[in-house]
Structure formats: C-alpha cells, structure tokens
Amino acid sequence: MEGLLFYVFGGLAILTTLFTISSKNPVYSALWMIGSFAATAAVFVLLEAFLIATVEVLVYAGAIMVLFLFVIMMINFKAEEQKGLRLSPLAVLVALTFLTLFGRAVGDLGSASGSKPNELVGTPGAIAEVMFTRYVVPFEAVSMLLLAAILGTVVLSRRNSQA
Amino acid sequence: MIPLEHYLYLSGILFTLGLCGVMMRRNVILVLMSVEIMLNAANIALVAFSKYLSAGAAESVQLDGQVFVFFTIAVAAAEAAVALVIAMALFRRLDTVNVDDVANLRW
C-alpha cells in the first residue's frame, strides 16, 4: 500500500513539474506547480515528516505560490513572451552531466545504501526541540534575513524611485 | 518498504527538471519558479536521508535533516520575495520579463 502511494504521488510530482516548466501560460505553470508541491507534501507524509508536510502546503503551496500568482497577474504578459521550453544543446549537456553524476552518486551511497527507515517521526515537538537548542543561532540569523528582505523590498518597490 | 534510492531518484529527477527550466525558459518568473523546484527537490532528498539514517544515530542527528528543511523553506521564501520585487522593477522600467531582452550590459 505504502509503496503504491509513493509511486502514485512521486509520478504525480514529476508529471506536474514537467507541466510547470513547459506550460506556455505562466498562470498554468503556477497552478501546476501548486499541484507539484501538494504531491511533494504527500511524499513527506509517507516519510513521516508530518510537520514538514504541513509547512510545505502552508508556505510553499500557500504563501510562495500565491506571491508568484500575484506578480503574474500584475504583469500583463504579451503574447510573444509566452514561449514554452527552448531546447539548447548546452542546457541538455548540463542536465545530462548532472544526471550522470547523480546516478553514480546514488549507486554508491556508502553506509547509507540499503539502510532501513528508522523510527523517526517529524512531530512539531521533536523538531522544535532541536531547532531551539542546537540550531538557535541559524534560527536567529533567519529572522535577520527575513527582516533585511522586508526592508530591501520596501525600498526597491517605492514608486517614486526615479533614476 | 520503499528503498532510499527511489526517494533519491524522485528528488534527482525533480532537480534536473528544475535545472532544465532555469536554462530553457526565457521568462524571468518561470526561471524563478524553476529555482523553487530545485530547492524543493533538495528538501525531498534531505527528508529522505533523515528518515533512512542508520537507527543507531541519535534522534537529534536524524532530526537535523528535517530542521535544515525548515531553514531552506524560510530562505526560499525570502529569496522568492526579493527576486519577485526585482522582477517587478524590471517590468516597470524595461517593460519586459524576458531574460533575452535583459542584455544591455554587454561589451
């Protein structure tokens, strides 16, 4: 059962991502991408990372994609800008190189290969305990990062910023 | 039981698709979306690794991977906001969101 669900949702994730990057209309892309994130969230549930699955839906599919949709709506795309994928030899070469290296890497994972899943369950409590003890420094740094991002976006989006 | 490798293949395929999107799409918004796909693929790999880390490892070590995912999500959100505001400014000033049109800076 679990195996079947994984292949269904994994397949869905790949399919929707494929549609995301190849759709001519950016609005369709954004909608397909929400589907892709939803499928990913399901994969996280199969991995028993429940909190991450929730956050994936709330932050990625919810907040970030809505942000993208807003911007797409505000920018009126002209017809000629709505092109699909453009194949270029360099891009194919880079992608194939990456896939080859990746394939070899997965084939030889050292001690991790063939291991069994552990008992770990990603509940909010368990994650919070690690996040607010061992990783409190990066946590504070992220808060600074978000503050700086807010500050900067406000400056850059000022209407009166003529050259 | 699904082997770890299958989760990794899923994340690798998604990462490659995102990479292709970055290189093959001309629309800035789509390029940025492709980058989000790449980061999301990396998250799948992190969570899968954390689930399949040897049972002998301490629970806090196993959770490390999941905590890292939270940081990447937070950073991705900040990055997306900043990237989109720059894309908006680009559209306002140059009336385009096509990467090819953004080529004034050349020798």
Add this chain to the structure above:
Amino acid sequence: MDTSQILNVFGIEMWLGVLALVLIVADLITGRGRLTGPADMVRLVAMGGLAVLLAYAFMLSPAEQASSWGTLDTFALFFKRFFIATALFTLLLSAPYEARFTGGRGEFPALVVFTTMGMCMLASVSDFVTLFVALELVTVTLFLLAAYRSGLPRSIEAGIKFVIIGAVAAAFLVYGIAFVYGTTGSLDFEGVRAALAATDEVPKGLTFGLLLVVVGLAFKLGAVPFHIWVPDVYQGAPTPVTAFLSVGSKAAGVVLLMRLVFTVLGPVAGQWATLLAGLAALSLLMGNLGAIPQKDMKRFLGYSGIAHAGFLLIAMAVQSEASASAVLFYMVAYLFANIAAFLVVIVVSRTPDNAHMDRINGLAERSPFLALALTVSMLSLAGVPPFAGFVGKFLILRAAVADPALLPVVILSLVMIVVSLYYYLCILKRMYFREPVDTGVLEITGSTRLILLVCVVASVVLGIYFNPLVVAAEKGAAALFG
C-alpha cells in the same frame, strides 16, 4: 543551552544585528523628508558603530576551544576584522555617491550592516546549517544592494542576473549538503571530517555532495563555473556596492572554501587538488582574456576580479600552511587596491552617470592625486613590486612551486600575469597620455582624499614592510591546521 557560550563566539554578530536594528529605527525617526535632510546621519551612526565594533574585534582574543556553536579561532577573527573594515570602507565610499540613491538613502547602511553580520558569521561557522543560513543572509542582502537603484535599468538588470545565478548556486549548495548529510550522517564539519578520515574509499555519494558544495561556493568567489554574473553585476550595481561585492563577497567565498578545503576535506585533500587547480586555471583564463577588450571600468574590474579568484584557487589547491597564509595576505592587498580603484571610478563617473573608460582619459592632468591613487591601485592589482599585490602573488606562487604537480598552473599564472600587465598598463596610458574627454572640475571631498591616501599608503607600506602582516596572516592560517 548556555547563552553566554553562544555570545562568546557570535558576540560581534549580535552587536551587528543590534546596530542594524538601531539604524532602521534611526532612519524611521530622521527620515521624514527622505530625499533631503539628515540621511547622512544614519550613515554616520552606522560608521561610528562599525568603527567601535572594529576596535572591539581587534581587542577580542580567540576562544580557547571550539564550542559546538562555532569556532572563534585566529582565522575567524582575522576575517571578522577584514569584513568589518570592508563594510566601513564601503560606507565611506558611499558618501560621494549617496545623492544618487533616490529611492531611499537611510536603508542603505542598514542593509550593508546586515550583510556584514552574515559575513562575520560565515567566518565562525562549524556546521552546514549555520553555513547555509549565514551565506544566504549575505547573498540576499547583496541581491537587494545590487538592484538598489531600482529606477535605473542597468541596476535592475544587475539585480535580476545576480538573483537568478545566486539562487541556482544556492540550490546546488543545498543539494550537495543533503548528500553530505546522507552519506556521513552529520551536518557538523567535525563529523564530516571524521567520516572522511574513517573510510579508505570515499563513497561516490559523498564526493558528489562535496563537489556540489564547492561549486555552490565558487559562485561567491566569482570563480568558474559560476563567474558569469561577475561582469554584469559589477557593471550594473551602484559603485559602492560593486566595491563591497568585489572584496566582501570574494572574501566570504574564500573564508568558507578555506575552512572546507583545509579542515573538512583535510583527510582527502590530495584528491581535490586537481579539481581546484583546474578551476583556478579556467578562472585565470576567463578573467584575464575577458578583461582585455573591456571599455567600462567597472566591468573591467569585474574580469580582473575573476582572474584574482583564480589566483586564490591556486593557493587552495596547494593546501599547505604557507599557501593559506598567502591567501590572507592577498586578500588584504586586494582590499586596499580595489577600494581605491572604485573610489576613483565614483569620483570620475559623476555626471553623466557612467563609468566608461574614456572618463579616466587624461586624469593625470585633471587631478594628479586621483591619477596617482589609480596608478598605485592598478600596479598593486597587476602584482608589480614594490606594491602589496606583488607580495601577495609572490607568496602564493612560492607556496605553489613546492608542489610539482601544480607546475602547469603556475606556468599558466605567470603567463597570465604578463597578459594582465598589458591591460593594467593600458589604463595607465589612458591616464597619462590621452587627452581628457571631460573637462569638468572633479569634486574631491576631504573624506575621499583621506580614504585614497590610506589605500595608497597601505599598498606601498605593505609592499615594502610586509613582515607584520605576513606574521599576522601566518598566525591566522595556523589555526586552520591546529
């Protein structure tokens, strides 16, 4: 959890964060008439704060042992001082430029301080989580700074190119970290190092992860394969930001690569030398050959920056204590030369607002002082004795010849030094032998004179009386090898 332990390591960063918050509030209070009035004040507060923190950083002594939060060894301290000094220079540089920030002046110092905070954290990180977050704090604020003149098409262009390439590099970094974590079961530098030392044959999954991490960091350094952003962003970004980028971002890449290559990769360092030497050779070729046809000062300095990244990578490939200390010296020499060059560019490019090379034609006639400063800076970058840049290049090459395997790269770098000499001398020719295109009066303020004087004196003094800095660099590098 003990807060005082964290502050032992990240005390400076905490104060930088406080300073940034103070600046935001100060801007809110004083910034009513945003485009006129006391915007200067925010910058002055920022500079005062940074100066105090710089003094504080010089008084700090390294923590005796590494805690699990991070390391505060002499190496980290060296770079923290370096980063704060760079930020201070950047804010000084922005004084004659500030009037061009029509979108808001008060926020600029705050963003620079945020970036500095991230850079200082990078100097102390000892795990991949903190590394990633601090690196992104630096990168995201630099995106914003590059696009800061959002009314100006070329600044926006710089921003968008920077964002796309930077975000892709970040994705590679995260993916690499995932594989490192999965194959070693640890996100700590120490744990990864132990795992590398324990195995005879490194699993391909781990090598793959480390490779992606190194590639992701090459972006910060401005080295091949993520060098394409450098010329565009250098040219398009506001000039003080370009100066900050060229020194700060490069040093951020250097500090991380050094920690990774010299400590984490320590057990398998030999296998990585070839890759690093290859990247070094490509960066040298790209940078030096690309610089020749340039017609814009900032773009030209961008290509020269790629070439310098190549030199730094040679030192990483050598992996000896001598090469590590050479990198530290090189960065300081590079700081003074670059700051002087960009300040001259700011002054000559005032109206109309561009940095075409014609603008420096006949500079010797218009302002002998500026011409002198740019001459010293160019010669130092080219590596001509008796300037600081020469000592830096000499130290790196002396460390490199100790390793016979690196001979081809050393020879290539010598050829490239000759090539670079050609284009740096072209700049001098423009200043001394061409007729000026502009004839307007150059506005040189007192602070401009002061910074240029400091940079010129430092470039000359460090080129002749280099011993104290060499000793300091050796002390800093020694910490890496424990």
